[in-house]
Amino acid sequence: EAGVTQSPTHLIKTRGQQATLRCSPISGHTSVYWYQQALGLGLQFLLWYDEGEERNRGNFPPRFSGRQFPNYSSELNVNALELEDSALYLCASSFYAGATDTQYFGPGTRLTVL
């Protein structure tokens, strides 16, 4: 069974540009979660999509947004990039069953903002 996939692996942008990151969940999973992992730190919750709807978001500004497509894949968009947006962005998926489900992670996209 294929795991969570993310593209691209690496992304280099300059300040003020927009970045688009993509995630494909495990087959059968309807929920996609996005996390930001700054260098050497833990993961910070960004967004949760389930059945095409945004269900929850973390403490991030509105320039972090995304969407979930009918096939449950997801995009994360970061507008007006700032230097501090440089981080590893991890996507996870699950078949949402409340707090009991396990989130399975992809390999991440390393975003570098110059």
Added chain:
Amino acid sequence: AQTVTQSQPEMSVQEAETVTLSCTYDTSESDYYLFWYKQPPSRQMILVIRQEAYKQQNATENRFSVNFQKAAKSFSLKISDSQLGDAAMYFCAYRGNTNAGKSTFGDGTTLTVKP
């Protein structure tokens, strides 16, 4: 708000020996789930073990086991017979029923395994 604290930024262990990684958390919820994830240099987060708060029995997965102390809000991970492949960053994570969908992570512990 829930918080997760890992007080050991770095730990090391000799191959074949046992090491324990610490994790404490703070919550007002009574029903929740706790997880340990492993992140090797390849960056892929891998689930190591999970524990349901309503279960008194500590979870075990092969060489990995937890010591879950609900009253103390402590959730440590014990790795027995450490192997070189265990070297990675380990994250403790919390999921509750409020703030749905969100997992709260600690800052991680980097584990080095010495041959």
